[in-house]
Amino acid sequence: VQLQASGGGLVHAGGSLRLSCRASGGSFNFYAVGWFRQAPRKEREGVACVSINYNTTYTVDSVKGRFTISVDNGKNTVDLVMDSLKPEDTAVYYCAADPDAWHYGSACQLNDQGRYDYWGQGTQVTVSS
Numbered sequence: 802v803q804l805q806a807s808g809g810g811l812v813h814a815g816g817s818l819r820l821s822c823r824a825s826g827g828s829f830n831f832y833a834v835g836w837f838r839q840a841p842r843k844e845r846e847g848v849a850c851v852s853i854n855y856n857t858t859y860t861v862d863s864v865k866g867r868f869t870i871s872v873d874n875g876k877n878t879v880d881l882v883m884d885s886l887k888p889e890d891t892a893v894y895y896c897a898a899d900p901d902a903w904h905y906g907s908a909c910q911l912n913d914q915g916r917y918d919y920w921g922q923g924t925q926v927t928v929s930s
Contacts, residue, residue, distance in 0.1 A: 802827035802919050807897045809924030812886055822921055823898030829853045829872070833902030833909035834879040835917060836870065838892035838926075845895070847911025849881060855907035864890075886928045893923040904926040917929070
């Protein structure tokens with residue numbers, strides 16, 4: 802499976818962006834798909850994930866209520882809609898897929914990034930103040 806992330810850009814604080822993660826060479830069935838971000842001089846952190854088979858989602862507290870992750874099975878994409886963006890959301894955003902997530906139950910997770918075997922190339926999100 803190859804992942805292609807798109808949708809980043811420059812936006813003013815309070816604005817919105819939609820990131821998309823498209824899978825090719827396979828599908829997301831039974832996978833978990835997560836969005837991660839890495840700001841300059843910081844470690845990569847998880848933002849949101851979805852368990853495709855169970856359609857369960859999880860978002861971290863720092864973006865809860867502002868970011869929404871969703872699945873479009875027809876397009877084989879996972880979107881991250883980001884509203885009320887803040888300058889501290891500035892980062893390179895990556896999508897990744899965990900093909901063995903179904904082994905672990907219905908909940909996706911972001912803490913163990915090593916379980917995500919497939920990674921997209923990253924898309925830059927810049928939020929100006």
